[in-house]
Amino acid sequence: MLYREAGDFKTSYVEDSQTFPIKFDRYRYYFVLVFAFAIVPFVINDYWVNAIFMPFLIYSIAAIGLNILVGYCGQVSLGTGGFMAVGAYASYKLMTAFPDVNIFFHIIAAGGITALVGVLFGLPSLRIKGFYLAVATLAAQFFLVWLFNRVSWFYNYSASGQINAPERSVFGVEVTGANTEAWATYLFCLVFTVACAIIARNLTRGAQGRKWMAIRDMDIAAEIIGVDPLKAKLSAFAVSSFFVGIAGALFFAVYLGAVEVGEAFGIQKSFLVLFMVIIGGLGSIFGSFAGAAFLVLLPVLLKNTLVGALGWPTDLAAHLEFMIVGALIIVFLIAEPHGLAQLWRVAKEKLRLWPFPH
Amino acid sequence: MKMKLIATALAAVVAAAPAMAEVTFSALSYRTGPYAANGIPFADGYQDYFTLLNERDGGIGGEKINLVECETGYNTEKGVECYESTKGTGALVYQPLSTGITYQLIPKATADSIPIHSMGYGRTSAKNGEVFRWVFNYPANYWDGASIAIKHLLDINGGDLSGKKVALVYHNSAYGKEPIRTLEELAKKHGYELSLLPVDHPGQEQKSQWLQIRRDRPDYVLMWGWGVMNQVAIQEAVNIRFPMENFIGIWWSGSENDVKPAGDGANGYKALTFHNFGTNYPLFDDLKTHVIDKGLAAGAGDQVGTVLYNRGLYAAMLAAEAAKTAQGIHGVTAITPAQMRDGMEALEMTEAKMAELGLPNFGPEFSVSCQNHGGNGFGAVGQWDAAAGEWKMITDYMQSDQDVLQPLIEADSAAYASENGITAGCN
Numbered sequence: 001m002l003y004r005e006a007g008d009f010k011t012s013y014v015e016d017s018q019t020f021p022i023k024f025d026r027y028r029y030y031f032v033l034v035f036a037f038a039i040v041p042f043v044i045n046d047y048w049v050n051a052i053f054m055p056f057l058i059y060s061i062a063a064i065g066l067n068i069l070v071g072y073c074g075q076v077s078l079g080t081g082g083f084m085a086v087g088a089y090a091s092y093k094l095m096t097a098f099p100d101v102n103i104f105f106h107i108i109a110a111g112g113i114t115a116l117v118g119v120l121f122g123l124p125s126l127r128i129k130g131f132y133l134a135v136a137t138l139a140a141q142f143f144l145v146w147l148f149n150r151v152s153w154f155y156n157y158s159a160s161g162q163i164n165a166p167e168r169s170v171f172g173v174e175v176t177g178a179n180t181e182a183w184a185t186y187l188f189c190l191v192f193t194v195a196c197a198i199i200a201r202n203l204t205r206g207a208q209g210r211k212w213m214a215i216r217d218m219d220i221a222a223e224i225i226g227v228d229p230l231k232a233k234l235s236a237f238a239v240s241s242f243f244v245g246i247a248g249a250l251f252f253a254v255y256l257g258a259v260e261v262g263e264a265f266g267i268q269k270s271f272l273v274l275f276m277v278i279i280g281g282l283g284s285i286f287g288s289f290a291g292a293a294f295l296v297l298l299p300v301l302l303k304n305t306l307v308g309a310l311g312w313p314t315d316l317a318a319h320l321e322f323m324i325v326g327a328l329i330i331v332f333l334i335a336e337p338h339g340l341a342q343l344w345r346v347a348k349e350k351l352r353l354w355p356f357p358h
Numbered sequence: 359m360k361m362k363l364i365a366t367a368l369a370a371v372v373a374a375a376p377a378m379a380e381v382t383f384s385a386l387s388y389r390t391g392p393y394a395a396n397g398i399p400f401a402d403g404y405q406d407y408f409t410l411l412n413e414r415d416g417g418i419g420g421e422k423i424n425l426v427e428c429e430t431g432y433n434t435e436k437g438v439e440c441y442e443s444t445k446g447t448g449a450l451v452y453q454p455l456s457t458g459i460t461y462q463l464i465p466k467a468t469a470d471s472i473p474i475h476s477m478g479y480g481r482t483s484a485k486n487g488e489v490f491r492w493v494f495n496y497p498a499n500y501w502d503g504a505s506i507a508i509k510h511l512l513d514i515n516g517g518d519l520s521g522k523k524v525a526l527v528y529h530n531s532a533y534g535k536e537p538i539r540t541l542e543e544l545a546k547k548h549g550y551e552l553s554l555l556p557v558d559h560p561g562q563e564q565k566s567q568w569l570q571i572r573r574d575r576p577d578y579v580l581m582w583g584w585g586v587m588n589q590v591a592i593q594e595a596v597n598i599r600f601p602m603e604n605f606i607g608i609w610w611s612g613s614e615n616d617v618k619p620a621g622d623g624a625n626g627y628k629a630l631t632f633h634n635f636g637t638n639y640p641l642f643d644d645l646k647t648h649v650i651d652k653g654l655a656a657g658a659g660d661q662v663g664t665v666l667y668n669r670g671l672y673a674a675m676l677a678a679e680a681a682k683t684a685q686g687i688h689g690v691t692a693i694t695p696a697q698m699r700d701g702m703e704a705l706e707m708t709e710a711k712m713a714e715l716g717l718p719n720f721g722p723e724f725s726v727s728c729q730n731h732g733g734n735g736f737g738a739v740g741q742w743d744a745a746a747g748e749w750k751m752i753t754d755y756m757q758s759d760q761d762v763l764q765p766l767i768e769a770d771s772a773a774y775a776s777e778n779g780i781t782a783g784c785n
Contacts, residue, residue, distance in 0.1 A: 047446065051439040149530060159539050159770060160481070160532035162461050166777060177778075178465030256434060258461045260532050262559050263434060300439060303429075314429035315389030315398075315657075322390075 065243030074216030087248025118241020281341025403670025485732030496733030561587025641716030
């Protein structure tokens with residue numbers, strides 16, 4: 001009943017090929033956007049933005065980025081943490097070197113720099129595949145972390161090796177530093193997340209996305225039908241790293257404010273984002289959001305339920321949290337190996353016929 | 359659905375939050391994760407002291423203490439979540455026990471006007487209270503530690519270190535890098551040769567560093583380590599037969615957890631400390647009567663008297679004393695975080711006061727002021743006695759080299775102030 005196409009007529013190609021062809025879906029999407037932009041900022045407080053919304057939005061961008069590489073182009077990468085670090089350190093260097101330029105452009109430029117670094121580390125993908133490529137990107141992860149720890153120019157020679165985000169504002173409203181308002185940082189991240197999601201969605205629907213998917217499905221066949229693997233793979237690395245870089249820059253500048261490379265961008269960050277992509281659904285923009293929500297929100301929810309509502313000891317709750325999240329991951333992957341996005345697709349099919357399935 | 363559940367859970371948390379008539383302390387502890395072995399005793403000691411005050415004295419100045427614990431797992435992101443979720447409860451002071459989380463919280467807590475006490479860790483230049491108005495690191499900081507270690511070496515060498523080789527094995531992070539500047543400055547003054555050996559997190563692999571030590575044969579090795587890195591380093595030092603009495607760790611590298619795995623080989627290993635060891639104090643009798651025997655001990659209750667337990671206890675004691683001072687200054691018992699800051703700035707620990715608390719000769723005497731948030735920089739050296747299975751204090755409390763440290767602190771805090779547009783001052 002809900003996701004019906006009957007009576008929803010399209011009279012032009014533009015209408016026919018839009019992102020959400022089903023009317024109900026489209027309205028739901030508009031509703032979410034209006035809700036996120038017009039209602040949430042008025043009710044949000046520090047806890048909600050710092051513990052829930054900001055990590056969710058930022059990890060969503062990172063997951064979208066990695067999904068383009070792994071889910072759409074089939075190139076496994078374990079270097080996400082390292083690329084996020086590039087974004088973070090690039091934005092830090094830009095913010096301190098050009099204090100007069102708006103932070104908005106710094107974040108985008110940080111994404112651009114990360115894209116270049118990503119292309120560089122994507123070069124081995126032209127010769128190696130699969131697990132071997134994963135190992136090559138793992139090298140990127142360790143090299144980049146080592147680099148940012150070792151070369152003091154990257155952290156402006158500070159004694160501790162930490163980088164701290166200076167205060168910067170957009171339209172006179174502070175978005176980085178200590179004295180930020182919850183709604184401002186939230187909206188700043190939301191704008192980036194929505195823009196990234198729209199760009200990613202349209203890239204993957206178009207010719208470029210089809211080339212990536214051709215490479216993913218069978219690279220030799222793709223080459224025979226005229227897809228240039230060099231351009232396709234490197235462009236996937238570039239676009240993916242661009243998004244991951246933006247996520248890293250926001251993660252450092254807006255969310256944490258102070259970052260130490262080994263702790264914030266270590267190998268566990270690469271795994272976390274990869275898990276988001278796998279659990280959410282490979283090759284799906286919605287899946288990136290779902291995966292990020294699952295791995296960011298569920299632990300917070302469990303903590304609040306077990307410690308806050310039930311009053312259990314914190315260590316017991318923390319251990320249980322690991323077990324529950326772990327068990328759920330296994331259950332989800334057995335029940336639906338294609339991730340939460342596929343579950344959503346199946347649910348949609350069912351809802352289309354509901355309540356009269358025959 | 360998920361959001362709704364979070365909302366209900368959150369509502370429950372808010373509903374469960376105490377009435378403001380109590381004094382609330384937060385404990386950002388880590389009983390899980392890679393550093394849990396060290397986090398547990400500290401958290402237990404911190405919690406037990408407040409339980410004792412509640413049971414024996416009915417709280418602080420008649421106000422019951424409400425301790426809100428939050429598990430960080432030594433993870434900065436969880437630390438932020440913990441800070442945001444507990445700051446609404448009116449927590450008077452934050453003690454995150456993690457240099458990373460401290461750095462994170464310095465700007466946030468400053469903006470929210472809540473004091474942070476990073477006791478023996480965190481940002482050293484926070485000692486300059488004119489710049490870091492809400493951050494305290496008394497009674498001693500890392501630069502004090504570096505200076506005290508060198509002072510001890512001077513003492514055992516008859517005041518001359520020229521031509522000696524000192525190696526620093528450090529955790530390759532903000533924490534481990536802290537002493538480098540100080541050790542370099544002191545090297546200029548005393549003429550020893552410093553070599554740096556970084557160890558990457560978590561520090562399970564140190565073969566190459568210790569191979570280098572075996573080759574270079576430094577006279578002394580200093581260590582800035584935490585968690586598993588300490589155990590591995592001490593084991594490696596035993597393996598290359600490095601003389602243990604020439605191996606000195608910072609106070610975070612000197613707990614039972616660190617030396618016990620190496621067995622008898624660790625005998626003679628030294629570590630700095632800013633409080634005393636063992637349970638031979640009147641306070642521990644009260645602790646037994648009012649907390650342990652009543653079954654109120656935190657955690658498993660098996661940590662009492664370990665080095666890190668005592669440190670947690672000491673941290674809680676200093677917090678409680680600062681709260682008492684604040685109550686005295688403002689004449690109210692239900693103090694606010696801002697009043698707590700005033701209490702911390704006026705804190706004075708004397709021998710008489712500590713004896714009265716049942717902890718005679720437990721920590722150094724020091725006083726805090728607005729200009730000086732770091733105390734007087736006294737520390738001592740402890741040594742591990744493997745046969746007896748206990749740490750022993752082998753020196754008196756000695757003061758760090760203030761002539762060298764003060765300019766460094768001025769410079770670093772001035773850099774922070776200019777970076778963040780802070781005008782230094784006490785108002």
